[in-house]
Amino acid sequence: MAAPVLAVLAILQFDSVPRPRPVLAVAEAALINVFVNRVDAWAFQQDWARSGTRAWIKNVRLGWDWDEDAFPTNMFAHPYHGGLYFNAGRSNGLNYFESVPIAFFGSWTWEYLGETYRPSLNDWFMTSFGGITLGEMFHRVGATIRDNRRTGLNRTIREISALPIDPIGGFNRILRGQWRGLGPNPPEHDPGAYVLRLGGGIRFAKRLNADSGFWSMGTFLLDLLYGDQVGQEYKAPFDVFNVRLLITSQGINALRASGRLYGANLNSPTGRNRHMLAINQRYDFIKNPAQSVGGQSVEIGINSRWLFGSKGFGIRTAIFGDGIILGAIDAPGTGFGERNYDFGPGVGARWEVGLERHGVRFVRLFSQIEYIHAVSGASADHTVNFGGIEAAVPIARRLGLAASSTIFGRVSHYTDGRTRDARDYPEARLLLVWTKVGFSEAQR
Amino acid sequence: MTRLACLVALALLCGAAAAAYSQEAPKRHRRGLWGELGSGPGYARIACTDCEDVVGATGTTGYLRVGGVISKKVVIGVEFFSFLDKAFGFAPEDSNAVAETATAAIVLLWYPGRHGLFFKGGVGAAFGQFAVPYDSGGVAVADTSGGAGIGLTFGLGWDLPISRKFAITANAATFVTALGDVALPGRKVDDFIATIYQASIGFTIR
Numbered sequence: 001m002a003a004p005v006l007a008v009l010a011i012l013q014f015d016s017v018p019r020p021r022p023v024l025a026v027a028e029a030a031l032i033n034v035f036v037n038r039v040d041a042w043a044f045q046q047d048w049a050r051s052g053t054r055a056w057i058k059n060v061r062l063g064w065d066w067d068e069d070a071f072p073t074n075m076f077a078h079p080y081h082g083g084l085y086f087n088a089g090r091s092n093g094l095n096y097f098e099s100v101p102i103a104f105f106g107s108w109t110w111e112y113l114g115e116t117y118r119p120s121l122n123d124w125f126m127t128s129f130g131g132i133t134l135g136e137m138f139h140r141v142g143a144t145i146r147d148n149r150r151t152g153l154n155r156t157i158r159e160i161s162a163l164p165i166d167p168i169g170g171f172n173r174i175l176r177g178q179w180r181g182l183g184p185n186p187p188e189h190d191p192g193a194y195v196l197r198l199g200g201g202i203r204f205a206k207r208l209n210a211d212s213g214f215w216s217m218g219t220f221l222l223d224l225l226y227g228d229q230v231g232q233e234y235k236a237p238f239d240v241f242n243v244r245l246l247i248t249s250q251g252i253n254a255l256r257a258s259g260r261l262y263g264a265n266l267n268s269p270t271g272r273n274r275h276m277l278a279i280n281q282r283y284d285f286i287k288n289p290a291q292s293v294g295g296q297s298v299e300i301g302i303n304s305r306w307l308f309g310s311k312g313f314g315i316r317t318a319i320f321g322d323g324i325i326l327g328a329i330d331a332p333g334t335g336f337g338e339r340n341y342d343f344g345p346g347v348g349a350r351w352e353v354g355l356e357r358h359g360v361r362f363v364r365l366f367s368q369i370e371y372i373h374a375v376s377g378a379s380a381d382h383t384v385n386f387g388g389i390e391a392a393v394p395i396a397r398r399l400g401l402a403a404s405s406t407i408f409g410r411v412s413h414y415t416d417g418r419t420r421d422a423r424d425y426p427e428a429r430l431l432l433v434w435t436k437v438g439f440s441e442a443q444r
Numbered sequence: 445m446t447r448l449a450c451l452v453a454l455a456l457l458c459g460a461a462a463a464a465y466s467q468e469a470p471k472r473h474r475r476g477l478w479g480e481l482g483s484g485p486g487y488a489r490i491a492c493t494d495c496e497d498v499v500g501a502t503g504t505t506g507y508l509r510v511g512g513v514i515s516k517k518v519v520i521g522v523e524f525f526s527f528l529d530k531a532f533g534f535a536p537e538d539s540n541a542v543a544e545t546a547t548a549a550i551v552l553l554w555y556p557g558r559h560g561l562f563f564k565g566g567v568g569a570a571f572g573q574f575a576v577p578y579d580s581g582g583v584a585v586a587d588t589s590g591g592a593g594i595g596l597t598f599g600l601g602w603d604l605p606i607s608r609k610f611a612i613t614a615n616a617a618t619f620v621t622a623l624g625d626v627a628l629p630g631r632k633v634d635d636f637i638a639t640i641y642q643a644s645i646g647f648t649i650r
Contacts, residue, residue, distance in 0.1 A: 061498070064491060100565075121622060336634070375591075376493075376624065
């Protein structure tokens with residue numbers, strides 16, 4: 001009898017799902033811009049941040065342009081910044097779709113009012129679309145790390161750990177006294193099923209800096225599968241997503257993420273073998289001295305799982321076609337000014353086959369091809385292909401050895417008379433991995 | 445006393461009616477498969493990386509939207525939009541080219557309330573074609589150049605119902621059209637971006 005009463009009291013005391021506050025969300029997006037602008041103007045003495053009415057009138061009159069920023073700035077920093085706008089919406093009780101306009105609004109106002117430079121079209125695309133993808137994932141990962149039922153040091157460590165991932169959400173929680181308040185967790189706290197894999201080891205690369213030579217360096221891997229692509233019914237955008245982060249001594253080598261926007265059963269949800277249609281929103285950032293490519297895209301395709309035997313083994317497949325909303329890629333002669341890469345939309349496709357046990361993949365074979373038509377930079381069309389094989393073998397509880405071999409190729413065709421250029425970039429990784437799995441019996 | 449009781453009863457009745465109204469299911473603005481066709485004036489602002497200034501041009505726009513319903517407040521569709529200017533110029537002194545741009549985009553319309561106001565956002569592919577006359581040995585020849593790229597649109601509108609099935613729709617929208625390089629006789633326009641502002645009236649079957 002006491003338990004239900006306590007549960008009701010807890011809900012009344014601490015509403016973990018705040019009521020929608022759209023005005024506050026818009027105000028916070030505007031405040032983010034004011035804060036970043038003033039820090040750049042006052043602390044870093046940046047002339048471009050000293051914008052005022054004259055710059056605003058000029059920007060409104062001249063309109064969109066393409067900028068010359070470095071690849072990591074445009075393709076990683078801007079999407080991260082866009083995630084702050086998006087999460088101003090999410091942390092104020094707006095849902096995914098209601099937060100989308102906040103990301104566009106925050107980026108648009110920054111481009112027109114936050115800088116003396118002309119508004120950059122590529123920034124608007126990357127900040128808005130990339131911010132939505134990264135922002136929703138950061139919101140969900142932040143909610144999973146935080147736990148409103150914990151107290152003491154554990155609670156504080158969780159809140160601080162979530163802060164770099166979802167700073168706006170953390171900031172709002174401080175303002176609302178939710179860093180210490182006890183209560184139920186939001187639905188995003190529990191992904192239902194997950195696989196978290198962390199690894200460290202050596203990366204071997206050929207043609208990294210020149211067309212001959214062989215390099216090796218340390219590498220760190222983070223793989224997160226949040227939710228189950230075929231085991232979970234569709235509930236909301238990004239109820240299922242996956243992220244891969246690769247870091248080397250050169251910085252972020254790859255950050256690739258894909259979240260389910262919509263899903264539908266193609267066969268019986270209770271069947272042993274499962275097939276689900278999915279529409280995913282994707283973010284890709286690949287940067288190394290040999291190749292830089294990335295972009296925002298939407299893909300549609302089918303995820304399938306075939307179980308065999310009674311020990312939880314199965315085969316997973318995925319086949320998807322995609323449209324690149326705006327991509328970026330480097331090649332000889334690309335870009336303009338200080339920028340050494342092109343921007344453009346495109347199309348592509350990918351497939352993969354994996355062998356798994358209880359949701360954890362041991363072998364994965366994959367391939368992807370993307371075509372990008374440059375609309376800023378060189379008069380060029382680029383084709384990128386990426387494929388390889390990955391394997392992981394358990395050696396002790398949660399510990400394992402993982403190896404991968406991939407090849408990344410690019411072919412560029414120029415329409416202004418320059419000769420075709422092609423480059424491939426093979427690499428291999430050997431890692432010690434730690435894997436944590438959360439799959440319910442039903443999902444197995 | 446009777447008057448006070450009547451006033452209290454009236455207030456309670458009004459309150460109940462207001463509560464009932466507020467609990468009424470939101471009105472569906474469009475049902476099932478819907479379509480919308482419209483036209484109106486447009487203003488295009490052209491920018492490119494080596495252009496010293498932007499160029500403005502007015503023209504005629506037309507659009508066709510067809511789609512379905514996601515929820516009571518959100519509908520999804522495909523929009524085909526076109527802008528035509530028969531006296532277009534890439535520079536202030538030019539005004540004799542025929543320019544046509546088109547956008548094919550996936551669009552979402554969001555109706556925030558029970559009234560017909562909606563906000564629109566969408567992204568898709570963009571196309572452009574430019575017929576540019578030029579002198580070659582004293583003979584005027586029209587050379588056609590084109591490009592394909594990315595299109596983005598956002599704006600707002602209002603559905604004014606004229607019957608259960610039909611509505612007149614007013615739209616104000618912006619179309620950002622990035623086409624890349626456009627090769628013209630004797631010159632190349634680098635990284636062409638056209639921003640088109642459109643005001644239009646459409647007929648909607650909903």
